Amino acid sequence: MLQQIYPPVAHDYAYELNKDMHFAAAHYIPHDDAGKCRRVHGHTYFANVTIAGDELDGSGFLVNFSTVKKLIHERFDHHTVNEDELFDDADPGRYPTTEIMARTIWEIVQEHLDVQPNKxxxxxxxxxxxxxxxxVYRPKAVR
Incomplete structure (x- = not known):
């Protein structure tokens, strides 16, 4: 993977982890305004997930890099994103646009992090x- 420069996130956590990954997936946007994107087409997506915290887990990780990759790569790589249960062709708030996919990736990762003892x-x-x-998707600040 090529070196990427990502916009930094201002925070006061002790640790920050960034995981880069890519996945190949197809999708379509079920809306008239989507033009050619209404048709099924594919992309090689490049994702970076930024995770931060103050405490490490029992194995000395903030979160294991491989866990973050499994959450996203195994779910979306070589899939048609529209078929995933988290997307819905009847709900514009759940079309697989890049914006909504970024938010959905955040939701998947944060759901996993919410049950970790180091939070x-x-x-x-x-x-x-x-x-x-x-x-770039950044949730509203919650601490």
């Missing part, structure tokens, strides 16, 4: 759809 937080998801188009 890390997912601060940002950067999702690149094409070489010239990307989205």
């Amino acid at each position: 890390p937080r997912c601060l940002q998801v950067f999702l690149r759809e094409t070489p010239s188009s990307y989205v």
Whole structure:
């Protein structure tokens, strides 16, 4: 993977972890305004997930890098995103646009982090759809 520069997230946590990954997936946007994107097409998505926290777990990790990859890569790689239960062709708030996919990745990661004893937080998801188009999703600050 090429070295990427991601927008930094201001925070006062002691640790910050960033996990880069890519996955190949198809999708379509079920809305008339989507133009050609209404048709099924694919992308090689590049994602960066930023996680932060003050405490490490019992194995000395904030969160294991491989866990973060499994949560996203295994779920979406070589799949049609629209078929995932988290997306819905009848709900514009759940179409698999890059914006909503970035938010959904955050939801998946944060749901996993919420049950960890060291309580890390997912601060940002950067999702690149094409070489010239990307989205950054940052949830409203919660601590």
